[in-house]
Amino acid sequence: MSNSYFKKSAYIVLFFVVIMVNAQETKNKKQNTKLIELIAKEKAEINTLYELLNNRKRQEAYKNAHIMLKKIKAKESIVRMDLFFANYFNREAVLDSTLHYANRALKNSSYIINDTLRSNVHATSYNLIGLCNNKRGLMEASKKAHLKGIESVDKYEKSFSYYVNLHGLANVYMKQGDHINALKYFKQCLEYKSEDEIGEIAIGSYINIGTIYGVQKKFESSNLYLKKANQICKDTDNKDCQAITAINIGSNYQDLGDYDQAMKYYKESLIIAKENQLFQTQVYVNEYIGHLLYTQKNYTDSKLYYLNALTLSIKHNFLSNQKDIYMRLKDIAVKEGDYKNAYALIDRYSQTQDSIITLEKDKEINELDIKFKTLQKENEIKDLVFENNNKFLQLKNQEKAIENLNLQKTIEGKKNENSLLRLRESSQNKANQIKLLKKEQQLKDSEIQRQKETRKIIFIGFIIILIPVIALLIVYYQKQKAQILINTKQKEISEQKNKSLLKEQELELIKAQVEGQDKERLRIAQELHDSIGGNLAAIKLQLSNSDFGKEREIKNINNQINDTYNQVRSLSHNMLPKRFNQNKFCDVLEDYQKKLAEVSKLTASFSAYPRKDIDHLNEKIQVEIYTIVQELITNTIKHAYAKKIELQLNLIQNSLNIMFEDDGIGFNTKNNKEGIGFINIKNRINSLKGTINIDSSLSRGSIFNIEIPIS
Structure with a gap:
C-alpha cells in the first residue's frame, strides 16, 4: 500500500515538473522570438542611418542616430550603433571620436551571441582603428589593427570584413614603400566578387595599384588601372574616389613633364574634395599642387598650398602629413633664404616625428605581422600539398586501372585464345586509328603553319x-x-x-x-x-x-x-596751372601723374604727408615742384621703359622730401650725360637751395631723392 502511494506521488510530482519545464520553455521561446524580432526591427532602423550616410546626408543621419540611441533596447543594437558612430566620424575625419566608438564596439561585442557576427564586428572595428592610425601617420599601429582584423575572421569564410582589412594592410605596405607585398594583397582584394561591396574594395585596389605603377614609372599600366577605377567611380557616383583618381592621373602627367595637364587634374580634385568635405583628400591635393609649384620655382604660391594642407592636417591630427609638410616648407624657406624659419620648421618636423615614434612603440605589431605572413605561407604550402596529393592519387588510380586491365587481359587470354585474337585485332584497329589521328594532326599542323604565314604577311x-x-x-x-x-x-x-x-x-x-x-x-x-x-x-x-x-x-x-x-x-x-586756383596742390599733382600714367600704360602710386600742410606751401615752391615732377615723369616715359612709377611727398619739420622711383632699365650715374631736362631739374632745385641724390644702376630702376628747405 505504501509503495503504491509512493509511486503515485512520484508520478504526480513528475507530471507537475514536466508541465513547469514545458511552460518555461514556451516562455523562453516567446521571449527569444520577441528578442529576435526586436533585433531585426532595430537593425532595419540602423540600416536607414547608413543609407542617409551613403547618400551624403551626414547631418541628418547623425541627428536621427542620437534620437534612435535613446529608443533602442537590444544590447546587440548598441554595438551596431557604436559601429555606426565610428563610421560617421571616420567620414568626418574626426579621428579621436572614431577610435573611441570603434574601441567601444570591441568592448561591447560580448553582447553578441552569434560567433560569426561577433567576428565580423571585431574585423570592422579593427579596420576602422587601422584606418584612423593610417590617417594619423601611425603605420605600425595601423598594421597591427588590420592584422588583428584579418585574424578575427580568417577561421571563417573570407567575407567583406576580411578583404577590407587586407586592403588596409596593403595600403600600409604601400606607404612604407613595400610595393611587392602591397601589389600582392591589392590584387588579392580584386578576387572579392560580392556585388554589395565590390565598389569600395575594387575602387581602392585599382587606384592603389595604379599609384604604385605610377611610382615605378610604368605609366601605361598605371593609367589602365586608374581608368578602371574612374569608371567604377562614375557608375557608383563616388566623389572621394573621383577626387583621388584625378590626383593620381595628375601625378602621372607631372612625372611626364606635362605640368598644365597635371594642374588641371589637381584643381579638379580640389574642387570635388572641398564640395564634399573630404578633408584628407584636400590635404593630399594641396600637397601635390604645392610640390608642382615648387618644381616650377613658384615658391610663394607653393608655400600657400602647403600652409592650407598644414592647417587641415593639424585640425584633423594627420601626423604623417604634418611631418611631410614641415619638411617641404623648410625646403621653400631655404630657397627663399629664410634660414631662421627653416630651422624652426626642422624643429617642428622632429617633434612630429618623435610623436609618431612614441605612439608606435608596440611589440605585438611585428609578432602579428610575422604571424600573418607565416599563415599566408602555410596556406600556400597547404594548397601545394593538396594539389600534389591529388596528383599522386590520380597516378595511383591510373596504375591500379592499368593493373586491373592487364589482369583482365591475362584471365581472358587463359580462358579463350579467340579473345586474344580479338584483342590483337582491337589493338591493330587502335593502331590504325592512331595513324589516322597522326595524319589529322599533321594536317592541322600544316593549317596552323599556313595561318602563321598568313599572319606574318598581314603583319609585314x-x-x-x-x-x-x-x-x-x-x-x-x-x-x-x-x-x-x-x-x-x-x-x-x-x-x-x-x-x-x-x-x-x-x-x-x-x-x-x-x-x-x-x-x-x-x-x-x-x-x-x-x-x-x-x-x-x-x-x-x-x-x-x-x-x-x-x-x-x-x-x-x-x-x-x-x-x-x-x-x-x-x-x-x-x-600757374589754372587748377591751382580751383583745387588743392596735391590733388592737381596726383591727377596729372594719374592721367599721364594711364596714357603711357604705367602703374602709378602717389602719397603726400601731411597732405594739408603741403597744399598750403608757397606758390613759388608749388610751381617749381610741379615742373620738376613733370620733367621726371617725362624722362621716365621717354628713356626708362618702366612699368611702375611711385611719387612720395613728405613735409618733415622745415624740409620737403620728394621721392620719385621707377622700375625701368636704370642708368649708370657716373657715365650718364645730362640732358637739358635734367639740367633744368637741377637748376630749379638749386634755385630753391635744395639737394638731389640719385640711386640707379642698369636693370634695377632709378630713385630720385630731393630735399627742399621750407622757410
Missing part, C-alpha cells in the same frame, strides 16, 4: 603601311611646329609695333605739352607788350611832359602804376 603589310603614315605624321608635326614658330614671331613683331605706336603717342603727348607751353609764353609776351608795355609807355610820356606841381597829374600816374602792378600780378597768377 601593316608595317609597310604604318611607316608612311608615321612619316606623314612626323612631317605634319614638323609643319605644325614651324607654324607655331611663325605665329610666335608674328606675335613678337606685332608686340614691337604696338610698343612703337605707344612710344609715338607718348612723344606726341609730350610735343603737345611743349607746344602748349610755347603758346602760353607767346600769350604772356603779348600781354607784356600790349597791356603792361603800353601802360609803361604812357606813364613814361606823362612823366616827360607833365608838371609835378599838379596834383591831378600825379594822381593819374599813380592810378596807371597801380593798374600796371595789378596786371603783372594777374599775369604771374595765370602762369
